[in-house]
Amino acid sequence: MHLTKGPVAPIAISELVAKGGQNHDCGAHSLFIGQVRRDQTDGRYVRAIEYSAYEEMVIGEADKIYKSILSEFSDVKAIDIIHSKGLVKVGEVSLLVMVSAGHRDNASRACAKTVELIKEKLPIWKKEIFEDNSGQWKENE
Amino acid sequence: MEINVLFFGVLAEVTGTGRKHYRDIKSFDDLKHRIWDDFPDIAHYSFRIAVNNKIVNEDPLLRQDDVVAYLPPFAGG
Numbered sequence: 001m002h003l004t005k006g007p008v009a010p011i012a013i014s015e016l017v018a019k020g021g022q023n024h025d026c027g028a029h030s031l032f033i034g035q036v037r038r039d040q041t042d043g044r045y046v047r048a049i050e051y052s053a054y055e056e057m058v059i060g061e062a063d064k065i066y067k068s069i070l071s072e073f074s075d076v077k078a079i080d081i082i083h084s085k086g087l088v089k090v091g092e093v094s095l096l097v098m099v100s101a102g103h104r105d106n107a108s109r110a111c112a113k114t115v116e117l118i119k120e121k122l123p124i125w126k127k128e129i130f131e132d133n134s135g136q137w138k139e140n141e
Numbered sequence: 142m143e144i145n146v147l148f149f150g151v152l153a154e155v156t157g158t159g160r161k162h163y164r165d166i167k168s169f170d171d172l173k174h175r176i177w178d179d180f181p182d183i184a185h186y187s188f189r190i191a192v193n194n195k196i197v198n199e200d201p202l203l204r205q206d207d208v209v210a211y212l213p214p215f216a217g218g
Contacts, residue, residue, distance in 0.1 A: 034218055051217075052149060052150060052153070053217075054147070054149055054191075054194075054210060054212065056194055057191060057194040057210070060194050083217060083218075094218075095217070095218050115218065118217050118218055119215070119217055119218040120215070121215070122215060122217040123149065123191075123210075123212055123215055123217075124215060124216060124217030124218075125149055125150030125151070125213060125215070125216050125217075126216040126217075127150075127151075137150060137151040137154075137213070137216075138216050139213070139214035139215070139216045140214065140215055140216050140217070140218065
């Protein structure tokens with residue numbers, strides 16, 4: 001689990017894929033890439049999201065997510081999570097998850113489950129910043 | 142005892158601080174009342190409490206130098 005300041009750079013994706021290539025037991029990597037969407041509220045458009053996190057607790061909770069995924073999907077060999085903190089503009093990446101497994105079905109199901117757990121369990125908060133610089137705190141459903 | 146209290150997300154904004162140090166705390170209930178006296182507006186928000194990075198459901202037994210965190214609903218991703 002890594003919290004990176006600002007957006008996740010696109011090159012992080014190729015770095016993860018290169019790292020995954022060293023694991024010869026894997027036949028599949030499933031990637032989730034979350035980016036900031038230009039949502040609209042009451043005529044105001046989002047220009048960025050400001051993320052904040054309880055970093056110590058994020059690391060501990062991410063470990064629990066890893067253990068939970070590895071116990072549910074024995075075919076999974078590796079899980080990587082990179083999440084932004086600070087300001088991420090519309091169109092930039094705020095979350096990157098890669099799950100590597102022996103087979104594609106397990107890789108994609110475990111990746112989807114990991115993203116669900118990230119949203120549910122990690123103490124991370126976001127505030128939408130609109131084009132007029134007003135803001136609004138958001139929470140996951 | 143002395144307790145460090147952390148506020149996150151909207152609560153950091155509402156309290157105007159991310160962190161406050163409390164002295165002479167007798168219990169969690171005592172701490173809770175001191176926090177409510179200092180920041181009455183937090184009563185309008187929903188949150189969970191973590192003690193030393195673990196979410197607690199009931200009033201926890203606090204110890205010297207514990208870290209109590211006020212956590213609004215999560216919004217990662």
